Amino acid sequence: MNIGIVGATGLVGQTFIKVLEEKKIKFDKIKFLASEKSQGKDIFFNGKKYKVEKLTEESFDDLDVALFSAGGDVSRKFAPIASNKGCIVIDNSSAFRMEKEVPLVVPEVNGRRSLENKGIISNPNCSTIQCMAPLKALDRNFKIKRVVYSTYQAVSGSGNKGIEDMKKGINGEECKFYKKDISYNCLPLIDDLLDNGYSKEEWKMIQETKKILENEDLQVTATCVRVPVWNGHGVSVNIELENSFNLEEIKEVLRKEKNIILTDEIPTPKDISGKDEIMVGRIRRDISTENGVSLWIVADNIRKGAASNAIEILEFLMEEGNLCLKDQE
Amino acid sequence: MNIGIVGATGLVGQTFIKVLEEKKIKFDKIKFLASEKSQGKDIFFNGKKYKVEKLTEESFDDLDVALFSAGGDVSRKFAPIASNKGCIVIDNSSAFRMEKEVPLVVPEVNGRRSLENKGIISNPNCSTIQCMAPLKALDRNFKIKRVVYSTYQAVSGSGNKGIEDMKKGINGEECKFYKKDISYNCLPLIDDLLDNGYSKEEWKMIQETKKILENEDLQVTATCVRVPVWNGHGVSVNIELENSFNLEEIKEVLRKEKNIILTDEIPTPKDISGKDEIMVGRIRRDISTENGVSLWIVADNIRKGAASNAIEILEFLMEEGNLCLKDQE
Numbered sequence: 001m002n003i004g005i006v007g008a009t010g011l012v013g014q015t016f017i018k019v020l021e022e023k024k025i026k027f028d029k030i031k032f033l034a035s036e037k038s039q040g041k042d043i044f045f046n047g048k049k050y051k052v053e054k055l056t057e058e059s060f061d062d063l064d065v066a067l068f069s070a071g072g073d074v075s076r077k078f079a080p081i082a083s084n085k086g087c088i089v090i091d092n093s094s095a096f097r098m099e100k101e102v103p104l105v106v107p108e109v110n111g112r113r114s115l116e117n118k119g120i121i122s123n124p125n126c127s128t129i130q131c132m133a134p135l136k137a138l139d140r141n142f143k144i145k146r147v148v149y150s151t152y153q154a155v156s157g158s159g160n161k162g163i164e165d166m167k168k169g170i171n172g173e174e175c176k177f178y179k180k181d182i183s184y185n186c187l188p189l190i191d192d193l194l195d196n197g198y199s200k201e202e203w204k205m206i207q208e209t210k211k212i213l214e215n216e217d218l219q220v221t222a223t224c225v226r227v228p229v230w231n232g233h234g235v236s237v238n239i240e241l242e243n244s245f246n247l248e249e250i251k252e253v254l255r256k257e258k259n260i261i262l263t264d265e266i267p268t269p270k271d272i273s274g275k276d277e278i279m280v281g282r283i284r285r286d287i288s289t290e291n292g293v294s295l296w297i298v299a300d301n302i303r304k305g306a307a308s309n310a311i312e313i314l315e316f317l318m319e320e321g322n323l324c325l326k327d328q329e
Numbered sequence: 330m331n332i333g334i335v336g337a338t339g340l341v342g343q344t345f346i347k348v349l350e351e352k353k354i355k356f357d358k359i360k361f362l363a364s365e366k367s368q369g370k371d372i373f374f375n376g377k378k379y380k381v382e383k384l385t386e387e388s389f390d391d392l393d394v395a396l397f398s399a400g401g402d403v404s405r406k407f408a409p410i411a412s413n414k415g416c417i418v419i420d421n422s423s424a425f426r427m428e429k430e431v432p433l434v435v436p437e438v439n440g441r442r443s444l445e446n447k448g449i450i451s452n453p454n455c456s457t458i459q460c461m462a463p464l465k466a467l468d469r470n471f472k473i474k475r476v477v478y479s480t481y482q483a484v485s486g487s488g489n490k491g492i493e494d495m496k497k498g499i500n501g502e503e504c505k506f507y508k509k510d511i512s513y514n515c516l517p518l519i520d521d522l523l524d525n526g527y528s529k530e531e532w533k534m535i536q537e538t539k540k541i542l543e544n545e546d547l548q549v550t551a552t553c554v555r556v557p558v559w560n561g562h563g564v565s566v567n568i569e570l571e572n573s574f575n576l577e578e579i580k581e582v583l584r585k586e587k588n589i590i591l592t593d594e595i596p597t598p599k600d601i602s603g604k605d606e607i608m609v610g611r612i613r614r615d616i617s618t619e620n621g622v623s624l625w626i627v628a629d630n631i632r633k634g635a636a637s638n639a640i641e642i643l644e645f646l647m648e649e650g651n652l653c654l655k656d657q658e
Contacts, residue, residue, distance in 0.1 A: 146618065152481070180600075185599045186563045221615045221616060225625075227481065236517070238479075247526070266508055268509055289550075296552065
């Protein structure tokens, strides 16, 4: 199995590399791809030095799988080229997420969908990913009617540009990346505004949640806000369930999920930063509606919200035999 | 009219002084009161130097009105003493807010309630105050069924202790005031946790909203989160209305309110800091429910959320003749 990292010098790209090392994933050959301006840069992986190669159509000729995180435009151009050459693409951009034939996967929720891929598998939006395991568990047991999300999203979600922009703001310099100074401030608009009044980020959360949970009746709304946190997204989730419940049942259901850390403490972005689990807390009955429950979810948006989730998809494919080492073929 | 400031050295107390100066409110005598440890400290007001006096039972003998912001314990002890001596108390603490005979007032929403006072008028919680004018306008025109709040609350809401604690966190020192490091972090718990799973802060928003809007059928829930912002609270508000609407009607209704700045831009805590208005934006139809609307509200939590609102109550009483200068009596 030969693997390629597209966007290897970016924040998610660098985390792909870190997580591949940590998980000791075995493969035959690895290749680091990026735009021309990063060509020739050194990348260290498992103690060995590699050079970044320029991404071209030929980059995929000898690859079996490629992890993409270089923005929607790069994905739109190169993911179809890669998959036409027989290279499976796991794409972190939003380019193909809502396409019918493209699986949108959080492995512990709908991992088997990844086996239906036609060459491209999409990694969901960071804020969406971290809510899927708890919502799936609640939907399975109590059927969800409606979800109201309000997000608290870290600047790392915008990659290195977001981090650099907040540093500028803190140092009293002019912020250029975000529409307003993000330092010690909250920006209630992420990505562009759509005609329907939602931001693109909010619309992604709404559409992706429905696709991943595969519940046509599910009603979802979202407000997405950038907060002055380096890393780790928080989401305040208000849920209306179809069926009655008691809180202990809900906690029991969530406790059984392998990727969820359930806590009675105060789960914060700093607590979860660097980890691949999601942390769920502040679980309580919502007194304003019949079968309502509120909770708070944090996750490392660069790891579970992006790189780790993509690599968990890769692991799923490998376990199911869709991708294997050459000497095992 | 003789006026006293109780808690004169605190963050809200200092803002009482600033707002009284700015608004050029006329009175006969002013007195600055605080605990023993602040006794003798200098206070400058309208270019004149005053000494902070120690708060005692006798402090109120010659006062007609006192603005309290020295915490619940001080209010519980001294507000009844003051009011028994004929001094009207406008109290910023939560001590009396939910007592039936105590008006809970946002002047532009229910100012006339302040005239029913029996000696004590409560200033609502900061996060509640900033949502009242928009919600009242929507309730009056479309009747509100349910509100889901998620807050983004600045450290100034905890007074100087909150600000100092965030400075410590930023400098890599141990935070001692908040339960966890607030710097570049979000803490999804404000104040203590109640047995029903809500925090005290959330419970205040729920109860106070119902009391101020005087709508018994109103269903409210809240998630209150501290964010690493110096000053200015944000609230993501999801509202279900009884009656149908179009968005232009809603905007028109909000535009008519004198204290609301309606904007199509991105209203942030930094934009509203230092102002007495509230800013409302991101108004959009919620696609997840029949008559749903979402909006985002920011306000200066120390000014409109505390000091300015209290002083607007004072102005209301003065305009209505409940408090007047000695030479006008």
